Amino acid sequence: MDEKPHLRLFDTHAHLDMPKFDEDRSAVIQRAEAAGVESILTVGISATSSRAAVELAEQYTSVYAAVGIHPVDCADATAADWETIVALLDHPRVVALGETGLDNYWKRTPLAVQQEFFRRHLRLAQDRDLPVIIHQRESQQEILAMLREARQRGPLRGIMHSFTASRDDAAQCLDLGMHISFAGMVTFKRSDELRAVASTIPADRLLIETDSPFLSPHPLRGRRNEPAHIVHTAQCLAEARGEPIEQLGEQTTLNARQLLGLEN
Ligand SMILES: [Zn+2]
Structure with a gap:
């Protein structure tokens, strides 16, 4: 009776192109x-990536692709890099724009430059009716302000990736049309507050991700992360929300497929 539960999972944020996967990329995808990870969205951070x-x-x-220029990397981005991003949107396997957003932690790129690139991604996503993937670090309020500005132009949809902000911030993101995605951080022992936030997200707006190769979930912290490890995050969220992991997996997979415009 130790048959594994039948799981359906969608990892909405991984960086499969990164060198940490060079040795065993095919095995990682097979694992x-x-x-039970039926799909992985691999997310670009520069034109090359x-x-x-x-x-x-x-x-x-x-594997599906998202294309964009990360806020930490946009200081180095050229006009040709941006043209590459725009051109890649015509590829049938590209289902989202990003990752973009604001990062006030690494201090490598001036905030004004990050805002200029974030605005470009938002406008382009709205023009092309594509979901946008948003990175936030120590800049939740600035991001909300720019999302409000974008929302005034028209409909907006996308993913608040690796969400770590408050319940009130989550509610505002949901109001603006965004989905909320949780990564390994939600499994950490000290993350009671974040698990409480996760339990308030409406079922049809919830997503899960690894952000691999970064941020391994508990109990695998310290190791390279990979999409198969998403099971631990799914289990933790299912417990926080009081539902079976199979149900959480099915629902978040359907949410991801619908948001990314894949057939259900
Ligand atoms: Zn990322």
Whole structure:
């Protein structure tokens, strides 16, 4: 009777193109499939990385690509890099724009430059009716202000990736049209507050992710993260919300597929 539960999971944020996967990328994707991860959205952080994400999505049927320039990397981005991002949107395996957003932690790129790139991503996502993937670090209020500005222009949808802010911030993001995605941080012992926030997210707006190779969930902290590890995050969220992991997996997979415009 130790048959594994039948799981359906969608990792909405991984960086499969990163060098940490160079040794065993195919095995990583196979392990994910074996763990029930039917799809992985691999997310670009620069023109080069976005091109690599698209190539992986061409190569593996379980992988889709998001293309964009990360707020920490946009200081180095050229006009040609931006043109590359725009051109990649025509590729059939590209289902989202990002990651973009604001990062007030690394201090590598002036805030004004980050805001200029974030605004560009938001406008382009709205023009193309694509979901936008948002990175936030120590800049939740600035991000909310820019999302409100975008929302005044028209409909907006996307993912608050690796969400770590408050319940009130989550409610505001939901009002603006965003989905809320939780990564390994929600499993950490000290994350009671974040688990409480997760339990308040409406079922149809909840997503899960690994942000691999970063941020391994408990009890795998300290190791390289990979999409198969999302099971621990799903289990933790299912417990916080008082539902079976199978149900949480099914619901978050359907949410991801609907948001990214994939057939259900
Ligand atoms: Zn990321």
